[in-house]
Amino acid sequence: xxxxxxxxxxxxxxxxLSKGKAIEVLPIPEKVMIPLSQHIGAPATAxxxxxxxxxxxxxxxxxxxxxSANIHSSVSGTIEKIDNIVDASGYPKxxxxxxxxxDEWEEDINKSAKINSNLEYNKDEIIEKVAKAGIVGLxxxxxxxxxxxxxxxxxxxxxxxxxxxxxxxxxTSDHSIMLEKGEEIIIxxxxxxKALDVKKAIxxxxxxxxxxxxxxxxxxxxxxxxxxxxxxxxxPQGGEKQLIKATINKEVPSGALPIAVGAVVQNxxxxxxxxxxxxxxxxxxxxxVTITGKSVASPGNYLCRIGTxxxxxxxxAGGIPTDTGKIIGGGPMMGKALTNIDAPITKGSSxxxxxxxxxxxxxxxxxxxxxxxxxxVCPMGLEPFLLMTLAENNNLERLEKDNIxxxxxxxxxxxxxxxxxxxxxxIRLGKGRTGxxxxxxxx
Amino acid sequence: MSITVLLTIIxxxxxxxxxxxxxxxxxxxxxVIEDPRIDQVEDILPGANCGGCGYPGCRGFAEATVKAExxxxxxxxxxxxxxxxxxxxxxxxxxxxxxxxxAVVKCNGTCDNRPKHNKYDGAQSCAIQASLYCGESGCQYxxxxxxxxxxxxxxxxxxMGEDGLPKVIEDKCVACGACVEACPKNIIELRNKGxxxxxxxxxCSSKDKGGIARKACSAACIGCMKCAKECPFDxxxxxxxxxxxxxxxxxxxxxxxxxxxxxxxxxxNFPPRKPKVEKKEVLNKEANTNKSEN
Numbered sequence: 001x002x003x004x005x006x007x008x009x010x011x012x013x014x015x016x017l018s019k020g021k022a023i024e025v026l027p028i029p030e031k032v033m034i035p036l037s038q039h040i041g042a043p044a045t046a047x048x049x050x051x052x053x054x055x056x057x058x059x060x061x062x063x064x065x066x067x068s069a070n071i072h073s074s075v076s077g078t079i080e081k082i083d084n085i086v087d088a089s090g091y092p093k094x095x096x097x098x099x100x101x102x103d104e105w106e107e108d109i110n111k112s113a114k115i116n117s118n119l120e121y122n123k124d125e126i127i128e129k130v131a132k133a134g135i136v137g138l139x140x141x142x143x144x145x146x147x148x149x150x151x152x153x154x155x156x157x158x159x160x161x162x163x164x165x166x167x168x169x170x171x172t173s174d175h176s177i178m179l180e181k182g183e184e185i186i187i188x189x190x191x192x193x194k195a196l197d198v199k200k201a202i203x204x205x206x207x208x209x210x211x212x213x214x215x216x217x218x219x220x221x222x223x224x225x226x227x228x229x230x231x232x233x234x235x236p237q238g239g240e241k242q243l244i245k246a247t248i249n250k251e252v253p254s255g256a257l258p259i260a261v262g263a264v265v266q267n268x269x270x271x272x273x274x275x276x277x278x279x280x281x282x283x284x285x286x287x288x289v290t291i292t293g294k295s296v297a298s299p300g301n302y303l304c305r306i307g308t309x310x311x312x313x314x315x316x317a318g319g320i321p322t323d324t325g326k327i328i329g330g331g332p333m334m335g336k337a338l339t340n341i342d343a344p345i346t347k348g349s350s351x352x353x354x355x356x357x358x359x360x361x362x363x364x365x366x367x368x369x370x371x372x373x374x375x376x377v378c379p380m381g382l383e384p385f386l387l388m389t390l391a392e393n394n395n396l397e398r399l400e401k402d403n404i405x406x407x408x409x410x411x412x413x414x415x416x417x418x419x420x421x422x423x424x425x426x427i428r429l430g431k432g433r434t435g436x437x438x439x440x441x442x443x
Numbered sequence: 444m445s446i447t448v449l450l451t452i453i454x455x456x457x458x459x460x461x462x463x464x465x466x467x468x469x470x471x472x473x474x475v476i477e478d479p480r481i482d483q484v485e486d487i488l489p490g491a492n493c494g495g496c497g498y499p500g501c502r503g504f505a506e507a508t509v510k511a512e513x514x515x516x517x518x519x520x521x522x523x524x525x526x527x528x529x530x531x532x533x534x535x536x537x538x539x540x541x542x543x544x545x546a547v548v549k550c551n552g553t554c555d556n557r558p559k560h561n562k563y564d565g566a567q568s569c570a571i572q573a574s575l576y577c578g579e580s581g582c583q584y585x586x587x588x589x590x591x592x593x594x595x596x597x598x599x600x601x602x603m604g605e606d607g608l609p610k611v612i613e614d615k616c617v618a619c620g621a622c623v624e625a626c627p628k629n630i631i632e633l634r635n636k637g638x639x640x641x642x643x644x645x646x647c648s649s650k651d652k653g654g655i656a657r658k659a660c661s662a663a664c665i666g667c668m669k670c671a672k673e674c675p676f677d678x679x680x681x682x683x684x685x686x687x688x689x690x691x692x693x694x695x696x697x698x699x700x701x702x703x704x705x706x707x708x709x710x711x712n713f714p715p716r717k718p719k720v721e722k723k724e725v726l727n728k729e730a731n732t733n734k735s736e737n
Binding site for chain 2: 086089090091092336337339361362365422425426428429432
């Protein structure tokens, strides 16, 4: 029997339309907009000024604080301006705008396609290189990767878990890199194992990607300590805590980090980025983005430079279909509707999903019928219907007591609700307010 | 048979009397001595329990007034100055009369003024919408129109107008400030009600630069400074491309309303202006009459 997590979970239609499509390289745009805040934590500080010329991979904004990340230029050209530009949410955010001239890379980046499997760097060098390259969790949470490689004092990592689950319907970017860059991923895993000083790594892959499981298994056979773990298809298996439960059968306590059970989780795309940073000196300035949707002419996986306008990738896939209702940044479960397709691809963009009018419509919300389906599917064992009511009434003390801060915002409750209640919307609101209250109390 | 009935009656009576005696002593023992004035003050208060005073309900406020040395900073917005003077009389304290206030909505972004470029179909709550994105129009500062202010109002004093903006019913608004707190965009402000309910205020909250603000909404404040220059009482300040009229300084001369190029300044309850007669026309008329006389 295949492993999976124990409580809750759903199985939405997979709709992996771009499955098996080879990675295509998206042409470099005329202009890129690189946001200064593409990660969790403090926004980076720009270290270039208007008129400067930059090369591909050149540092243009420095991490400002422990939880922050460097940002590198994804193109070569001239800095046009540094200004507040309206992003995908409609709010203006500071961005660096670069006018593209040619494609000149920094000299120390190794551009050859040859795989470098020499593990020549020690622990500290690896962590420094990862931090320098500005790598963040590419699954969508965008937590700085180097911070995860440094377990807090008093805790030791025992096992590395690679998140190659890709449980979001429609998205296939991780699947495509596993098929095409398997070797690099395994070497990247070794690099992280060395940095963390662990002997064991588990790569968790859902069973709907048998080709990836087979491919990685063949490569992993030649390496010691790396195990491929096929998992039953179940959403939200890609959640850190769910994946830990599924792979090593340990439960992360409420409010604690995975390191509390000796686990460190890294996304498979981040592993590839870490390989490139350590072995090829290549900072994070491009990523694989899935463009998909039922009405999209040719769904696919594209290698995009960070800062490319979202509309470019849509055009590459055949333009906006006429029946488009919503354009989602990310997957259908956790993604966010975009208001502006001139906004750039960022480090956290795993996909662009175009929903047609019928799919995108939200049904009218009706009264709760107390069926408790939301309680059944909540992977964290919470009571979403109750949390929603408490959030509506702004009862923050009760929300805290009912562990609202454990919510991973996976949206399983809203998905399953037969009365179409906006459970997650209210829970997210309540979570934000409760978090604020807790922070205020600590001060 | 009769003995059984009698015994029952007697034993029940005995139980009743014993219980009464016990209860009496218990009541004496655990008696809570409360200032009787709290009840008196609570009776005077309107009993809306709205929390507008900052205390949990009217009783909380009554306790606070009785406890306080002076009534500074304690004010019931619902009852207003009349209620407060009664409270003061009851407690033998002094109270400073406060000017009555009212909530005003600082947004002019009606459906006509502010074209929508996307459709929000999520949970009908402004707080949720604001946390997701900027809103349906191009203005990130304006009213979102889901009516969080309406749902928090305990006095039915605010409703969503057909133009998509909340409307305050002047007779019902008690300036408790619940809507001010509920609005995630901070576009509701408590301002002086003004003589004869007349008010002049900038009905815009956009801090965008003129061009951007104007593009998003035709009635936006563009920070052109015209009103600030026109104001004879220095009541208008422009900060972050947004004008603000200080209601303490404003003398309601309405000169700013006339010069505002976008119509972002609202005036309420003023009589209609006399139709302006251009000076030239007047001169021409005079000349004409002179000519005809000649």
